[in-house]
Amino acid sequence: MRNEHLKLERAKARIAQLRGFYIHAAVYVIINTLLILIKIMNNIENGESFAQAFFDFSTFITPFFWGIGLLVHGLKISRVNPFFSKEWEARQIKKYVDQDKVDIEKFK
Structure with missing residues (x-):
């Protein structure tokens, strides 16, 4: 029952x-469409084609x-993380564990 509640x-x-x-x-689509239309209309009123x-950087x-x-x-x-994936994390953990093993062997 507890497991079902967590799910x-x-x-x-x-x-x-x-x-x-x-x-x-x-909101992104609506607001940016309005902003682009307003910007284009203002530029056309100021004498631009x-x-x-349209191709103005601003x-x-x-x-x-x-x-x-x-x-x-x-x-x-x-849950897509292109920078720090689960595989990357597992490789880093393994690297540090292996390095610790080497360091421990040096001091024995």
Whole structure:
């Protein structure tokens, strides 16, 4: 019974994480679409062509950096860690255990 309760709590926590990510992604799309449209319209009013306004570097600064944050959020909830995976951790532990064995043998 206790094990089932723990599984249920983990499932609820996982769903809450996914919901948070989906909300984050939806807000990202809505807000950045509006920001890009406003920026393009302002640039066109200031005499730029559509192409100049669209390809202006400053048009995509906010979506770019916010997109990096969204990517990190997605990687976190998907439990993908490209930098410090379980295999990397296991290799590091083995390396340090082996090094300790060598150090202990030196001092015997």
